[in-house]
Amino acid sequence: MSLSRRNFLRALGAGAAVGAVQLPFSQITSAAVLEPPRNREPGGPILLDSNENAYGASRRVMAAMRDALGTANRYPFAQYDTLEDRIAGSHGIKRDQILVGCGSTEILRVATAAFLGRDKKLIVPVPTFEAIEQYAKSTGCQITAVPLNRELAHDLDATVIHTKGSPSLVYICNPNNPTATLTPRKAIETFISRLPANTYVLIDEAYHHFAGESAMYASFIDKPVEHDRVIVSRTFSKIYGLAGLRLGYAVAAPATIQQMRPYMTMDNINSIVARAAMVALEDQESIQESMKRNTDDRQEFFNQAMARMLKPIDSHTNFVMMNTDHPAEETIQHFKKNGILIGRRFPPMDTYIRVSLGTPDEMKAFWNVWDRLPYSKMSM
Ligand SMILES: Cc1ncc(COP(=O)(O)O)c(C=O)c1O
Structure with a gap:
């Protein structure tokens, strides 16, 4: 056995x-x-x-990609609204709460551009997925690294202390890459309730689908908290098997999405991934x-x-x-x-x-x- x-x-x-x-x-x-x-x-x-x-991607998604190849000569304008609607629909939220990115990495970059700069601070755990830190550097912000705790979860008590003073963006990767560990849902909720009004939090849920049933875990998209400054990112690179096509998205309050939108690359979604993603979402x-x-x-x-x-x-x-x-x-x-x-x-x-x-x-x-x-x- x-x-x-x-x-x-x-x-x-x-x-x-x-x-x-x-x-x-x-x-x-x-x-x-x-x-x-x-x-x-x-x-x-x-x-x-x-x-x-x-x-790789599912058979239905592979077929959708093949069908979409013939549209490669056209800009993907027509796909944006439908894709955002479908993503929003899959979470039971509205389109104005969604921002689609060229991979969720674009969402991380845009968050640093929108919410950081000189006299501001990025607070990241160590170790974690480093992309947000790399992007933050170009904004001239301060970067504060907070070691994971003994359970290899985010040390949110230490993090909250660092949010005092200058406006900050806090990165929470849950489950965390590279440790594959969870930070308990309750601890994140308490942390969010303690934040000063000038702090944004980005919760990266790239590995959401693998977290499994656990009292420790609930997605902040599926079970949101009332907080305008919480942004959640997701990707099509993992469970959906579309890493090479680059698609991710953010979910946040409409006003927060509006603050991020100007920093997105124009036409950042290709028409093939848009069609593939719509099928992937349906293919439960x-x-x-x-x-x-x-x-x-x-x-x-x-x-x-x-x-x-x-x-x-x-x-x-x-x-x-x-x-x-x-x-x-x-x-x-x-x-x-x-x-x-x-x-x-x-x-x-x-x-x-x-x-x-x-x-x-x-x-x-x-x-x-x-x-x-x-x-x-x-x-x-
Ligand atoms: C935690 C985390 N966030 C984001 C990403 C990037 O994902 P994407 O392919 O959507 O840019 C990765 C990639 O490995 C990751 O580990």
Whole structure:
């Protein structure tokens, strides 16, 4: 009988998922972007490095993309309103609460342009997805990095202290990339209720679909709080398998959306992704399948890890972070030499690797290469 993932973590005595993880957070002031170049050629490396959907878009979405190719000579004007309506409809909200972006990364960029600048502050957790910090730098704002807490959740008590004074934008990534951890819903609600009136909060829900049923988690789109300065971002790059076509969106109060809109790139949505996304939203059966498949793949990863006495952090996403007790760069290079790209380094978690879940064959290759590491089995 295979042990469940949560039982496995309990069996390891990991307590609340990761328990007392000690990290040298004090050594870091800002996260670095260390993304390696990616070979997309057929026969190139196995890509377990960017948390994509390894299985691709659903059959219905693939068909919609093929049908849309014939519209490639036309600007996508006509698609915007319908796409925004469909996204709004899928959440039971109005179109004026939606802003579509060229990937959710554009939403992050636009938030920094609209809400930051000199004499303002971006407050980010460390480690997290670094894009917003990179964009914020160009606004000349101050950047304050707040280490994750011992449970590897956002340290919201420390964050609220930093919101005093200059106007700020707070980035909350939930579930968080790269740790795959959740920050409890209740803690975020309390945090929002304590914020000064000059603070905006961007909640990045890129991995929403993988968070699963948990009292700890509820989306701030599906279960909103009454707060004009909360912006939620989502992407079509993960569960929908459309990372290469670039589509994301923000949900916020109409007035907040209006503040962001002037900073968007004109015609930022292509006509193919617009059609694909509309079908993807409708294709509930495929979304459910995709979620179930991820749960199974994640379970299998934990089974394999358990067999090797490894201790990954409990994951609420389509990737897993794991302490190897060796410099991450060594492990990254070992995999690279053997034709597999895994996630970049995420200082200060310098002995942890981040592995995106691939197909069963890809994961079999991953574990074969893992077993060739001198420290492939951990001692308890
Ligand atoms: C937390 C998080 N937000 C946003 C993104 C970017 O997504 P998109 O492809 O929509 O730009 C990523 C990509 O990996 C991510 O991990």
